[in-house]
Amino acid sequence: MCSRFYxxxxxxxxxLLSACLPESKNPLSLPSTSxxxxxxxxxxRAAGQGQKEDAGYWxxxxxxxxxxxxxxxxxxxxxxxxxxxxxxxxxxxxxxxxALATRLAGxxxxxxxxxxxxxxxxxxxxxSFARYEVNWRGDLHVWIADDKAFAAAVKAGKLRGxxxxxxxxxxxxxxxxxxxxxxxxxxxxxxxxFSSEPMVMRRLARRGAG
Numbered sequence: 784m785c786s787r788f789y790x791x792x793x794x795x796x797x798x799l800l801s802a803c804l805p806e807s808k809n810p811l812s813l814p815s816t817s818x819x820x821x822x823x824x825x826x827x828r829a830a831g832q833g834q835k836e837d838a839g840y841w842x843x844x845x846x847x848x849x850x851x852x853x854x855x856x857x858x859x860x861x862x863x864x865x866x867x868x869x870x871x872x873x874x875x876x877x878x879x880x881x882a883l884a885t886r887l888a889g890x891x892x893x894x895x896x897x898x899x900x901x902x903x904x905x906x907x908x909x910x911s912f913a914r915y916e917v918n919w920r921g922d923l924h925v926w927i928a929d930d931k932a933f934a935a936a937v938k939a940g941k942l943r944g945x946x947x948x949x950x951x952x953x954x955x956x957x958x959x960x961x962x963x964x965x966x967x968x969x970x971x972x973x974x975x976x977f978s979s980e981p982m983v984m985r986r987l988a989r990r991g992a993g
Contacts, residue, residue: 805933805955806909810893811965812885814861819845820884822917823862827984839868841984843882864894887965888973889914892925909956912968914977921986926977930955933976942967 812818823843842865864880882894892915896908912928933955937944942964944957957964968976 804911805928805930805957806911807893807956807964808909808958809961809964810883810885810895810910811887811891811912811961811968812883812893813961814883816885817861817883818886818890820890820917821845822921823884823923825921826987827923828987829868829982829984839866840987841866885965887969888971888976889916891915891968912977914973923984923986924981925984926973926981927979929976929978932971932978933957936967936971 810817824845825843827841827843829839829841843862845862862880862882862884864882866878866880868876870876879897880894881897882892885891885893892913893910894913895910914926916924918924933942933944934946936942937946937955937957942957943959944955947954947956959967
């Protein structure tokens with residue numbers, strides 16, 4: 784089953800169950816046009832609220848490309864993301880995501896959850912979007928996509944998509960093309976499209992340069 788990409792402190796996920804992130808069939812950039820942003824490589828800690836709540840951890844890495852003799856390995860422009868968080872039964876839960884970085888109205892993540900089918904192969908879910916910034920010490924600040932702003936764009940004909948209503952608010956799904964989605968985001972005010980309070984994830988370690 785698909786799980787939404789929140790990239791948030793785990794204590795806040797319960798609050799966001801009362802809201803619906805916009806979902807898209809396509810990312811904001813293709814792998815060939817995405818940005819390699821090595822600032823995120825390594826581990827980050829999504830702290831819980833209060834001293835009694837356990838933290839969750841996110842690990843970002845790029846899959847390398849085989850290098851010729853004497854050259855450093857290149858990086859593919861797409862993150863592999865692994866999250867680890869405490870489970871209610873005392874164990875651990877993990878989730879896998881694939882994400883692309885696009886430079887539009889700031890840096891934007893297009894992320895898709897990966898889950899296992901009965902056949903054992905991975906299957907990708909629709910994409911969710913978030914704007915992010917990285918500070919001087921490597922901490923990650925994230926603003927999630929606003930469902931009302933994307934719903935308004937669909938209703939106004941600025942984006943192709945569907946808007947449905949539930950007790951939790953508007954649910955937005957868009958089959959629009961990557962090119963059209965990117966043009967819409969680039970022409971929009973990022974403070975409107977990504978209007979949430981920033982979430983902060985603390986830098987723990989950075990992947991070695993070797």
